[in-house]
Amino acid sequence: MTIEEHARTLASFEQALAALETDDYELTLFVSGASESSAQAIANIRALCDEHLPGRHQLHIVDLHQQPGLAEGSHVLATPTLVKDHPLPLRMVVGDMSDHGRVLVALDVAGAASPS
Amino acid sequence: MSDGPRALPDVDQPAETVLLQARLSEAEETLRAIRNGEVDALVVRDATPDAQVFSLSSADRPYRIFVENMRDGAATVSEAGIVLYANRRLAELLGRPLQEVIGLPIASFIAEPDRPGLEAISGRGKAGGTMEAGLLDHGARTVPVRVNSSALDVDSHELLCLTFADLTHQRAQEREIAVAQAALTEQATHDALTGLPNRTLLVDRITQTLARAGRAKTSTGLIFVDLDGFKSVNDTGGHAVGDAVLREVADRLQNVVRPMDTVARLGGDEFVVLLPALESALNAVNVAQRIAENIDMPIALEHGTRNVTASIGVAVSNPTVPGSPATPDRLLQHADAAMYHAKSLGGARTEIFDADRTPTTFEANRKTWVARIRTALDEDGFELFAQPIVELATGGVVQHELLLRMRDTDGDLIPPLSFLPTAERCGLIGEIDRWVIREAIALATRGHRVALNLSAASAGEPEVLELIERELTRHDTDPGNLVFEITETTAMQNIDRGEVFAARLVEMGCRFALDDFGTGFASFTYLKRLPVQYLKIDIEFVRDLVRSPRDESVVRAIVALAAGFGQQTIAEGVEDDATAAMLCDLGVDYAQGYLFGRPAPIVGELAQVALR
Numbered sequence: 001m002t003i004e005e006h007a008r009t010l011a012s013f014e015q016a017l018a019a020l021e022t023d024d025y026e027l028t029l030f031v032s033g034a035s036e037s038s039a040q041a042i043a044n045i046r047a048l049c050d051e052h053l054p055g056r057h058q059l060h061i062v063d064l065h066q067q068p069g070l071a072e073g074s075h076v077l078a079t080p081t082l083v084k085d086h087p088l089p090l091r092m093v094v095g096d097m098s099d100h101g102r103v104l105v106a107l108d109v110a111g112a113a114s115p116s
Numbered sequence: 117m118s119d120g121p122r123a124l125p126d127v128d129q130p131a132e133t134v135l136l137q138a139r140l141s142e143a144e145e146t147l148r149a150i151r152n153g154e155v156d157a158l159v160v161r162d163a164t165p166d167a168q169v170f171s172l173s174s175a176d177r178p179y180r181i182f183v184e185n186m187r188d189g190a191a192t193v194s195e196a197g198i199v200l201y202a203n204r205r206l207a208e209l210l211g212r213p214l215q216e217v218i219g220l221p222i223a224s225f226i227a228e229p230d231r232p233g234l235e236a237i238s239g240r241g242k243a244g245g246t247m248e249a250g251l252l253d254h255g256a257r258t259v260p261v262r263v264n265s266s267a268l269d270v271d272s273h274e275l276l277c278l279t280f281a282d283l284t285h286q287r288a289q290e291r292e293i294a295v296a297q298a299a300l301t302e303q304a305t306h307d308a309l310t311g312l313p314n315r316t317l318l319v320d321r322i323t324q325t326l327a328r329a330g331r332a333k334t335s336t337g338l339i340f341v342d343l344d345g346f347k348s349v350n351d352t353g354g355h356a357v358g359d360a361v362l363r364e365v366a367d368r369l370q371n372v373v374r375p376m377d378t379v380a381r382l383g384g385d386e387f388v389v390l391l392p393a394l395e396s397a398l399n400a401v402n403v404a405q406r407i408a409e410n411i412d413m414p415i416a417l418e419h420g421t422r423n424v425t426a427s428i429g430v431a432v433s434n435p436t437v438p439g440s441p442a443t444p445d446r447l448l449q450h451a452d453a454a455m456y457h458a459k460s461l462g463g464a465r466t467e468i469f470d471a472d473r474t475p476t477t478f479e480a481n482r483k484t485w486v487a488r489i490r491t492a493l494d495e496d497g498f499e500l501f502a503q504p505i506v507e508l509a510t511g512g513v514v515q516h517e518l519l520l521r522m523r524d525t526d527g528d529l530i531p532p533l534s535f536l537p538t539a540e541r542c543g544l545i546g547e548i549d550r551w552v553i554r555e556a557i558a559l560a561t562r563g564h565r566v567a568l569n570l571s572a573a574s575a576g577e578p579e580v581l582e583l584i585e586r587e588l589t590r591h592d593t594d595p596g597n598l599v600f601e602i603t604e605t606t607a608m609q610n611i612d613r614g615e616v617f618a619a620r621l622v623e624m625g626c627r628f629a630l631d632d633f634g635t636g637f638a639s640f641t642y643l644k645r646l647p648v649q650y651l652k653i654d655i656e657f658v659r660d661l662v663r664s665p666r667d668e669s670v671v672r673a674i675v676a677l678a679a680g681f682g683q684q685t686i687a688e689g690v691e692d693d694a695t696a697a698m699l700c701d702l703g704v705d706y707a708q709g710y711l712f713g714r715p716a717p718i719v720g721e722l723a724q725v726a727l728r
Contacts (some may be wrong), residue, residue, distance in 0.1 A: 029219070032157035033180060039192075039275070042219050046198060061219035063672060064159060064169045065180065066204060070215070071159055071167035075139065076298040077146045079153040079169070090138075094146045095154035106145075 025049075025057040025109070026086035032079040033065045037096045041080035045096035052109055082107075132263045189251075189261070192268065193222045193238070206280060209261070211254035222278065227253055227258050228301045237265045238276050251280060260287050284288035296673030298632055303657075303670055307381040309359055310366035318388055322444035327364060327390040330442070337391035337400030340429040340451035341369070341407060344463035346385035349422065360417055361424060368410040372403065377695035388451065391709045397432040397468070397518035404430045404466045412464075425464035429455025432469075439471070485538040488524065494545055497523045500555050500714035502722055505567070505686060505708045508700040512725035515599065517708060518556055520548070540571060550575040550671045552581060557587040560597035567599035567629060574608040576613030581620050588624065595625030601652065603631040609641050629686070634674060644681065653677045653704065655689030662694050668702070675703045 029045055031038035042061060049057045062070045064079055074083055075092070084091040084107045094104045103109075149155045157171045177707055183190050189206030191199050202217045210217055210225055222238075223231050227250030237245030245265055260283040268275040312323065322338070327719075329336045343349075343365065350358035362385065367386055369379045378390040388575035389407070391400055414421040431450035434440045441447040454469040461467070492498055502516040522530040539545045549571055556568040574580045588595055600621055607614040607630060618628045625716040629650035634657055653674055658669045671687075678685045687699045690709030700709055 002318055030159075030220070032171060033201055035156040035171070037154050037156040039194065042709055043194050043196065043198060046219060059219060060215045062215045063201065063218055064157065064167070064212055065171075066184070068166040068169055071161075071169075076159050076167075077143065078149065078159060079157045080154070081146075092142055092145060095149035097154060098154075 024086070025053050025058075025084065025107075027057060027107075028060045028083045028085060030062050030064055030071065030072075030074070030076045030079050030081045030083070033063060038063075038080050040096040040098060041082070045082060045093050045103075046099070048097065048103060052104060075082060084108075120702035138213050186279075188282070188418050188541055191222065191278045191280075193215075193276040193278060195274055195276075195601060197221050197238075200275070209251055209253065209259055209280060209282060212554075214569055227252055234263065234265075236279065239265070244545070248283065260284060289680070292673075292676050296677050299670055299673050303634055307383075308664075308666060310363055310381050312366055312370075312387075313378055313380040315380065315382050317376060318382070318390065319444045319448075321378045321380075321390055322447060325390060326433060326442060326444065326447070329392065329433065332393070333435055334392070335400075335435075336393040336399070336433045336447070337389075337403070338431045338433075338447050338451040339389040339391070339400065339404050339407065340448075340455040341365075341387040341389065341411070342427045342429075342430075342455050342459065343411075344425045344427055344459070346424070349424065353417075353422070357422070358415060358572050361415055361422060364415045365411060365424070365426075368413075369407060372406045372410055388448070397430075397434070400430050400432055401466070401468060404428050408464075408466055408678060413685050424591070427455050427459040427463045427464040429453065429458055430466060430468045431474065435566075465481060485535055486542050488542070489522070489535055489539050489542070489544050491525060491546075492522050493544065493551070495525075498548065498551055499523055499529075500552065500559075500718060502566070503708055503715040504713040504723075505706050506712045507725075508707050510725075513712075513723060514706065514725060516553065516722050516724070517567040517601070517715075518559070518569075520552060520569070536571075540573065543573075545571045545573050546577070546580075549580065553580070553584060554568070554587060556598060557584070557591060557593055557687060559718070559722070560595075561591040561593040562721070563597070565597045565599070565724060566722075567601050569601045569631065570604075570606075572603075572609055575602045575606050576610060576617045581617065584621070584626070585624060596627070599627045601629045601631040604633050604635060607643060607646060611645070615645050618646050622649075632688075634670060643677075648681070648683055648706070650706075651683050651685050653685055653687045655709075658687050658689045658699070658709070659691075662692075662698055668698075669698070671704065 003044045018097075027045070027049070029041060031041060041093055045059065049059055056087075076083070078094055080094070080096060082097060082103070091107055093103050097103050133458045146155070155172065157169050157175060160168045160170060161167070183203050186203060186205060189203065189209045191206055192469040194200055199218050199220055199222050200212060204214065207214045207217050217225070223234065226234050230247070230249035234249060237247055244267060247263050249261055249263050251261050254261055261280040262283055264279045264281070267276045268277045289649045305314060306312065307314045322336075325336050328334075343361075346358070346361070346612045353563050362381070365387065366379065366381065369389060373379060373389055373391070380388045381388070381468055382388055388401065391403060396398055408426060411424060411426045414423050430452045431441065431447055431454055433440070433442060433447050441450050450469040454467045458465045458467040499521045500518045501521055502518055504513040505517060506512060507514050520532050520536075522532075522535050524530055536545070539548055552568055552570075559566050570580070587593070588598075600618075602614065602618075607618075621628055627649045628647060629652055630646065630648045631652045632654045633651040651674060653671060657670045657674075659667075661667045661671060671711060675685055684705040685703075686706040686708065687704050688708055690696050690699065690707045690711045692711060698712055
């Protein structure tokens with residue numbers, strides 16, 4: 001293996017590592033039907049993700065009324081609750097997500113946020 | 117991100133403490149939201165596998181259950197077009213789990229071309245309306261749905277309620293009916309064996325050609341081709357050989373003529389060629405000669421070859437010559453007479469119709485038939501035979517069809533095809549019909565369920581309706597015992613009259629059957645207007661049912677059609693068990709034919725099962 005080849009391999013390895021680091025946000029929003037708070041939470045979190053995490057997030061929405069089994073494994077105590085599954089650490093925000101600033105801080109998104 | 121805060125567990129603290137802190141902060145976060153009134157449901161875990169969800173306001177519970185169990189898909193959508201709620205049925209229609217439906221733009225599930233339409237009935241301030249659209253399911257299939265949109269005001273937020281009714285089944289039915297219509301139209305106008313136009317289509321083409329010829333002052337030629345000794349081909353070689361010969365002759369005829377000409381098969385070994393826009397009669401004779409030469413060439417078959425010849429009759433209509441045949445019937449009669457002349461001279465030759473030389477036995481024949489019918493009417497020479505109609509599922513005889521026979525003065529029994537055409541032309545048919553009606557009502561009065569045939573002349577006659585009503589009242593007859601059969605062709609001749617007639621009969625309590633179904637030109641629009649209880653599937657589609665996939669598809673189509681209109685089906689001409697079994701499988705309700713009983717004189721009472 002020549003020096004150049006070695007350098008190239010190293011560079012691509014670092015690139016792959018960097019990609020792992022900047023992995024997409026994985027968020028799950030637990031709601032309860034189309035109640036006022038849940039509806040607000042869905043609308044708010046979508047707007048927030050589109051603004052601050054465009055193309056870098058996956059948002060799952062779970063209606064616990066229809067799929068109560070999906071609450072298993074989480075510590076959700078009430079709805080609406082937003083859980084950040086990735087990147088670690090696991091974080092959760094409860095409520096209608098109307099205070100965008102608070103949600104961003106709670107999810108550690110503030111540092112990654114684009115200027116707004 | 118690499119330089120962002122990564123909350124790794126503090127190595128100074130035991131893991132339990134870290135977890136406890138996390139739980140505590142989660143509980144605090146939840147309590148904060150509850151205090152602010154942002155929480156709508158609490159999640160409680162116990163020994164059961166599923167967490168229990170308790171809505172803080174349960175007023176909507178009954179509606180939720182209702183919506184969850186709807187047969188249609190349902191969703192509420194935010195002003196921005198985001199799905200806030202979707203029921204399970206919608207997720208099912210979309211072929212995705214619910215969490216891949218909620219929170220996404222509703223437009224992303226609608227087929228591209230339908231999106232503007234959806235916007236039109238669901239956009240801001242204009243919610244309300246219905247449209248048909250394609251739903252994109254996960255496998256990128258499009259599911260046809262009817263979308264209904266209505267506005268929903270919740271706490272000053274304008275939401276949208278959408279429902280999605282699955283049209284897949286309905287579309288499939290529409291397609292089936294369209295296929296059935298196409299098949300029936302093809303069947304009604306073409307000969308199944310050769311694919312050539314049949315008599316119905318031929319007469320239609322002659323009519324059009326004569327009309328055009330009258331305006332353009334051109335001649336029209338008609339060539340009648342009848343194979344010589346074809347019966348012996350069938351008898352010695354079997355039907356397969358006979359069919360192969362007929363197909364070959366059909367091909368050769370088509371190769372001889374111009375694209376504008378029509379080659380038709382009338383049935384059996386009879387073909388007719390229609391030649392529009394001729395310059396002179398000589399052209400027709402030339403074509404006839406070419407036909408004769410072509411038919412004379414040996415026909416290659418699977419085993420060896422066959423030679424056939426034809427008797428050919430030529431007739432020409434020339435609008436500039438007085439007395440020249442100007443109707444399809446007339447022109448056909450001339451060509452037919454010329455062909456007979458050729459045949460009577462030994463066959464394998466061509467004759468041209470000549471009013472002075474061609475013997476027309478037709479006229480002479482007709483006179484004697486009129487006299488014989490008259491005599492039969494005056495001297496009680498008509499008789500009704502009865503043929504049982506059975507329910508295929510049980511084999512029980514549910515009714516009898518009454519069939520007319522004429523007893524000649526010498527005691528010979530004459531089938532209806534020999535005298536009915538003459539009776540219809542001479543106006544004697546009305547009298548025969550009235551006799552049949554009286555006899556049938558007498559049988560019905562004795563408790564027999566009978567089906568009787570009415571001619572085109574009587575169907576729609578107010579006098580005939582009066583007679584039926586009078587006789588029913590006079591004998592205190594159960595009208596339900598009577599089924600009036602009218603051929604599809606008759607019913608279509610004057611649809612308005614037919615409709616009134618049928619409606620009046622049904623109003624009286626009688627039943628109504630469409631006879632020879634599939635052989636006429638019944639349009640579905642008309643069919644819908646007739647209050648028909650039974651469609652009788654013509655023997656044409658029953659005879660070779662077991663061997664012919666084409667007939668099978670026609671029968672299948674008729675059954676589907678009848679089911680769509682809430683009618684029952686009766687198959688005619690069933691002669692063997694295999695056919696009966698297949699008809700039963702195809703869903704045909706009733707059948708008649710030699711298998712169940714030949715038409716027989718009515719002696720004593722007719723055996724029938726009690727109706728359930």
